[in-house]
Amino acid sequence: EDQVTQSPEALRLQEGESSSLNCSYTVSGLRGLFWYRQDPGKGPEFLFTLYSAGEEKEKERLKATLTKKESFLHITAPKPEDSATYLCAVQPYSGGGADGLTFGKGTHLIIQP
Amino acid sequence: DAGVIQSPRHEVTEMGQEVTLRCKPISGHDYLFWYRQTMMRGLELLIYFNNNVPIDDSGMPEDRFSAKMPNASFSTLKIQPSEPRDSAVYFCASRYSGQPQHFGDGTRLSIL
Numbered sequence: 001e002d003q004v005t006q007s008p009e010a011l012r013l014q015e016g017e018s019s020s021l022n023c024s025y026t027v028s029g030l031r032g033l034f035w036y037r038q039d040p041g042k043g044p045e046f047l048f049t050l051y052s053a054g055e056e057k058e059k060e061r062l063k064a065t066l067t068k069k070e071s072f073l074h075i076t077a078p079k080p081e082d083s084a085t086y087l088c089a090v091q092p093y094s095g096g097g098a099d100g101l102t103f104g105k106g107t108h109l110i111i112q113p
Numbered sequence: 114d115a116g117v118i119q120s121p122r123h124e125v126t127e128m129g130q131e132v133t134l135r136c137k138p139i140s141g142h143d144y145l146f147w148y149r150q151t152m153m154r155g156l157e158l159l160i161y162f163n164n165n166v167p168i169d170d171s172g173m174p175e176d177r178f179s180a181k182m183p184n185a186s187f188s189t190l191k192i193q194p195s196e197p198r199d200s201a202v203y204f205c206a207s208r209y210s211g212q213p214q215h216f217g218d219g220t221r222l223s224i225l
Contacts (some may be wrong), residue, residue, distance in 0.1 A: 046214070049213055
C-alpha cells in the first residue's frame with residue numbers, strides 16, 4: 001500500500017527565516033510526486049511535479065527536490081503570504097487506481113511578520 | 114479559463130437524508146476524481162473516471178456512496194442515506210492525460 005508521511009505537522013517561522021518541509025513516501029513504483037498548496041476554505045493548488053531522483057523544481061521562494069525515499073520543499077526567505085498547508089502526494093506506476101493520488105496529511109506553515 | 118466548479122459550497126442536512134454533490138470539470142479534461150478530506154484521515158481518493166467511465170471505486174467507503182458521470186462536463190457524488198460520520202469536505206478534481214490534477218474549492222458537508 002502506498003504511504004506518504006509529512007513532517008513536521010505544523011511549523012511556525014519568522015518572516016525571512018528559511019526552512020524545509022519533508023515528505024517521506026513508500027510506493028511500489030513512482031510515476032510522479034506532487035506538491036500542492038492549500039489555503040483555508042480552498043482546494044489544493046498545484047505547485048510542482050517531480051518524476052525522478054535528483055530532480056529539482058523552483059518557483060519563486062519555493063524549491064522542491066526528490067530522492068528515492070523522500071522529497072523536500074525548501075522555503076527561502078518566506079513571506080506571510082506563504083502561510084498555508086503544503087500537501088505532498090504520490091502517483092504510482094501501476095495497479096488499480098494508478099491515476100489517483102495518495103496524499104500525506106500536510107504541513108501547516110505559518111509565517112509571522 | 115474557469116476552474117473546476119463544485120456545488121453546493123456548503124451543505125447541512127439531517128442524518129438519513131439523501132445528499133447530492135455536483136462537479137463541473139475543466140473543459141477538455143478527460144479524468145475526473147472525487148476526494149474526501151477530514152482532519153483525521155487527510156485527503157483520500159474515493160473514485161475516478163476516465164472519459165466518463167468509472168475506473169477505480171475502491172475508495173468508496175460503502176454502498177451508501179455512489180458516483181456518476183453522465184457526460185464530460187458533469188459528475189455527481191451521492192450519499193444515501195447520510196450519516197454523521199460522512200461529515201467532511203468533498204473535493205472534485207480533473208486533469209488532462211499526463212497533466213497534474215486541478216481541484217475545485219470543495220463542498221463542506223455537515224450531517225447532523
